[in-house]
Amino acid sequence: MEKQTIRDVQVQGKRVIVRVDFNVPLDRATGGVADDTRIRAALPTIHYLREQGARVVLCSHLGRPDGRVTEDLRLAPVASRLEHLLGGPVAATRECVGPEVERAVAGLKPGEVLLLENLRFHPEEEANDPAFARALAGLADLYVNDAFGTAHRAHASTAGIAAYLPAVAGFLMEKEVRFLGQALQRPERPFAAILGGAKVSDKIKLVENLLARVDTLIIGGGMANAFLKAQGLEVGVSRLEEGAVAQARAILDKARQHGLSLLLPTDGVIAERFEEGAAHKTVPASEVPVGWMILDIGPATREAFATAILGSKIVVWNGPMGVFEWPAFAEGTRAVARALAQCRGTTIVGGGETAQAVASLGLADKMTHVSTGGGAALEFLEGRELPGVAALCDK
Ligand code: ADP
Numbered sequence: 224m225e226k227q228t229i230r231d232v233q234v235q236g237k238r239v240i241v242r243v244d245f246n247v248p249l250d251r252a253t254g255g256v257a258d259d260t261r262i263r264a265a266l267p268t269i270h271y272l273r274e275q276g277a278r279v280v281l282c283s284h285l286g287r288p289d290g291r292v293t294e295d296l297r298l299a300p301v302a303s304r305l306e307h308l309l310g311g312p313v314a315a316t317r318e319c320v321g322p323e324v325e326r327a328v329a330g331l332k333p334g335e336v337l338l339l340e341n342l343r344f345h346p347e348e349e350a351n352d353p354a355f356a357r358a359l360a361g362l363a364d365l366y367v368n369d370a371f372g373t374a375h376r377a378h379a380s381t382a383g384i385a386a387y388l389p390a391v392a393g394f395l396m397e398k399e400v401r402f403l404g405q406a407l408q409r410p411e412r413p414f415a416a417i418l419g420g421a422k423v424s425d426k427i428k429l430v431e432n433l434l435a436r437v438d439t440l441i442i443g444g445g446m447a448n449a450f451l452k453a454q455g456l457e458v459g460v461s462r463l464e465e466g467a468v469a470q471a472r473a474i475l476d477k478a479r480q481h482g483l484s485l486l487l488p489t490d491g492v493i494a495e496r497f498e499e500g501a502a503h504k505t506v507p508a509s510e511v512p513v514g515w516m517i518l519d520i521g522p523a524t525r526e527a528f529a530t531a532i533l534g535s536k537i538v539v540w541n542g543p544m545g546v547f548e549w550p551a552f553a554e555g556t557r558a559v560a561r562a563l564a565q566c567r568g569t570t571i572v573g574g575g576e577t578a579q580a581v582a583s584l585g586l587a588d589k590m591t592h593v594s595t596g597g598g599a600a601l602e603f604l605e606g607r608e609l610p611g612v613a614a615l616c617d618k
């Protein structure tokens with residue numbers, strides 16, 4: 224990547240402030256960490272900095288406290304989970320700036336780790352307030368951003384702070400930018416993108432950016448409804464947004480101009496109601512009865528999509544193929560996840576729900592890369608520059 228990473232700088236003995244993404248789900252009943260994937264994702268950077276003798280100051284947000292101290296969004300449970308994962312002590316402060324924090328940082332020895340309190344207890348964080356950014360910067364000699372999942376936000380700890388300190392990427396940030404960037408900049412061929420999810424409007428920029436780059440565009444999930452309709456098929460009472468059909472028609476035209484192969488569902492699993500237990504059946508896409516809705520792709524589509532995926536050198540996937548949260552409508556998403564797992568090429572998965580689906584199927588480690596950044600991955604794949612990446616020093 225064209226940005227400097229922690230390997231490019233001297234960290235020994237230095238105070239290093241690391242923006243991590245410890246925005247983990249908490250267990251409602253116990254208040255403990257319900258899923259520590261994001262904490263684990265930051266471990267390579269933390270291990271490296273400790274081994275190199277840096278004094279490590281970690282900072283993150285958690286949830287949406289909207290600028291107020293919120294007792295159940297303190298980072299204490301994260302600190303104890305991190306202690307467990309590191310097998311050593313993690314000091315934690317109940318503030319993220321101010322005298323208490325300055326004292327704690329001053330007391331850090333090389334290799335020691337300190338976790339600051341939730342950054343978003345201060346409204347200045349999301350406002351990207353320069354004084355707040357400078358206060359954070361004042362705690363350290365070097366800034367490392369390893370919070371890819373927050374890199375699409377220009378906040379004090381993700382962007383503003385880089386004005387006051389040398390700024391480099393951590394290993395997670397480096398890996399995310401490398402894999403997602405590889406897909407956009409130097410894809411092997413054939414390159415397939417498979418897109419799904421609920422709505423076309425969420426994905427329109429993504430489709431447009433990928434359209435110009437891929438050889439095969441595969442569209443399933445709720446967003447496929449607009450494309451079927453644009454081709455003159457009836458989709459019953461399927462989820463369909465105002466204006467989506469016109470957008471789909473424009474994309475179909477562009478796909479034709481680019482001469483790329485565009486795959487749409489040829490059959491679907493349909494139901495009469497949007498309910499988990501709704502009675503359902505499989506029909507060709509041309510035979511969706513009035514009053515029924517498409518909630519998943521059907522078996523012929525699953526096979527066609529899997530074949531296209533298996534024949535590709537690189538595949539980018541965002542968006543479930545159906546309402547995968549309900550077992551009766553999860554087969555399409557499962558089939559696509561399996562095909563990616565079997566594909567011999569590079570496989571990249573992005574998007575909050577999509578990553579969750581892959582993880583719940585136990586297939587995450589069969590993918591080349593599952594992005595930890597939901598919204599950030601989508602914005603990156605849309606071709607937008609992420610403020611948290613842009614702020615880092617060039618190589
Ligand atoms: P991601 O978070 O991976 O970017 P999205 O948020 O775009 O994915 O879409 C995920 C949602 O799309 C899921 O909650 C799923 O239930 C829904 N979905 C997929 N297919 C359909 C469909 N045919 N009808 C309604 N909702 C759908």
Ligand code: MG
Pocket residue numbers: 574575576
């Ligand atoms: Mg989502």
